[in-house]
Amino acid sequence: xxxxxSSPDDWEEGRCFCFVRHAQALHNVCDDNLWTPDNPLTxxxxxxxxxxxxxxxxxxxxSADLVIVSPMTRALQTAYLIGGLKPDxxxxxxxxxxAEHLSGATCDEGRPLDDVRRDLPxxxxxxxxxxxxxxxxxxxxxxxxxxxxxxLRFLQERSERRIVVxxxxxxxxxxxxxxxxxxxxxxxTLEDSQIAKKACERSSFNIGFAVIRQYxxxxxxxxxxxxxxxxQGLGRKHAAMLASLGPKTVNDLANWKFARWAESICILSPxxxxxxxxxxxIESKMNISxxxxxxxxxxxxxxxLDAPLSAFAGxxxxxxxxxxxxxxxxxxxxxxxxxxxxxxxxxxxxEVESENGSS
Numbered sequence: 352x353x354x355x356x357s358s359p360d361d362w363e364e365g366r367c368f369c370f371v372r373h374a375q376a377l378h379n380v381c382d383d384n385l386w387t388p389d390n391p392l393t394x395x396x397x398x399x400x401x402x403x404x405x406x407x408x409x410x411x412x413x414s415a416d417l418v419i420v421s422p423m424t425r426a427l428q429t430a431y432l433i434g435g436l437k438p439d440x441x442x443x444x445x446x447x448x449x450a451e452h453l454s455g456a457t458c459d460e461g462r463p464l465d466d467v468r469r470d471l472p473x474x475x476x477x478x479x480x481x482x483x484x485x486x487x488x489x490x491x492x493x494x495x496x497x498x499x500x501x502x503l504r505f506l507q508e509r510s511e512r513r514i515v516v517x518x519x520x521x522x523x524x525x526x527x528x529x530x531x532x533x534x535x536x537x538x539x540t541l542e543d544s545q546i547a548k549k550a551c552e553r554s555s556f557n558i559g560f561a562v563i564r565q566y567x568x569x570x571x572x573x574x575x576x577x578x579x580x581x582x583q584g585l586g587r588k589h590a591a592m593l594a595s596l597g598p599k600t601v602n603d604l605a606n607w608k609f610a611r612w613a614e615s616i617c618i619l620s621p622x623x624x625x626x627x628x629x630x631x632x633i634e635s636k637m638n639i640s641x642x643x644x645x646x647x648x649x650x651x652x653x654x655x656l657d658a659p660l661s662a663f664a665g666x667x668x669x670x671x672x673x674x675x676x677x678x679x680x681x682x683x684x685x686x687x688x689x690x691x692x693x694x695x696x697x698x699x700x701x702e703v704e705s706e707n708g709s710s
Contacts, residue, residue, distance in 0.1 A: 365541060370538075371433065389425075417444065418515045422446070422461060423459075447483065459519075575698045604690065604695075605695040610695075616639075644662055
């Protein structure tokens with residue numbers, strides 16, 4: 352991956368690329384908007400664009416031979432405002448090849464093209480826009496690092512000498528090697544882009560799809576102690592709701608008794624025989640009474656799968672709406688919840704992690 356370095360306000364000699372992250376959008380400042388598709392820029396984001404246009408955008412975009420833009424609204428707006436672009440500019444290419452990594456949050460998904468045409472009428476004349484499939488973001492993608500490598504190969508094989516790419520933080524992080532700020536640029540030579548491409552093509556031990564970019568290089572032991580917001584797609588709002596129920600860190604979630612009970616019920620319910628006699632009230636016979644509220648004691652595990660979380664002893668019905676707000680409506684949901692499974696796996700592997708990578 353390319354090393355971070357200062358990025359000049361003008362192009363470097365030879366063939367080079369200018370990578371620009373979109374300006375501040377709604378989901379960058381409000382967790383609720385992590386779950387709304389294709390967010391636009393905030394008023395502050397528009398001001399960031401104006402400032403960038405005056406400081407470097409006008410010069411960089413005016414002298415570019417090609418401008419490639421992600422189809423996401425925030426990227427289209429950023430290119431339009433920082434570059435001062437025109438609706439009939441033939442240098443512009445709208446391409447999903449540089450759209451954001453699908454993190455699991457709705458904000459990285461697109462929306463109907465008619466809505467985009469209505470909100471951004473100046474973009475519909477840009478090359479590539481009319482060719483977008485209606486649900487372009489749902490099309491199957493390769494592994495993210497390989498997708499980035501393919502995009503870099505596409506850039507390197509172009510004939511244009513100066514190319515601007517307006518894209519997104521996680522996607523561009525693979526290329527420039529760090530998290531760009533909103534409305535920040537990074538100019539890279541052809542040679543450095545070839546180094547970045549090779550790094551993307553090289554497999555490495557990582558859990559990049561499970562954690563946010565800030566934690567991608569963190570040791571597993573550090574991840575185990577990290578706040579739940581380190582898990583990709585969870586967000587501050589849902590992490591705060593979960594904290595009100597108990598778990599605040601990855602390790603807390605991995606060892607949360609309610610999640611462990613739920614997972615155990617999910618694992619054992621398929622081997623439960625239908626029609627067997629209830630022995631839960633008989634001394635020295637099989638039961639999980641200490642885990643259940645009184646009215647749920649003795650129920651078959653296959654029935655408990657669909658029971659609300661308040662069926663567990665220690666969780667009142669008043670907690671059920673909190674669980675529901677984070678997508679957990681029953682015991683099965685918690686037992687199979689990906690965030691619990693990720694947390695459990697991280698903590699299990701952290702136990703076999705060496706300090707210096709040696710065996």
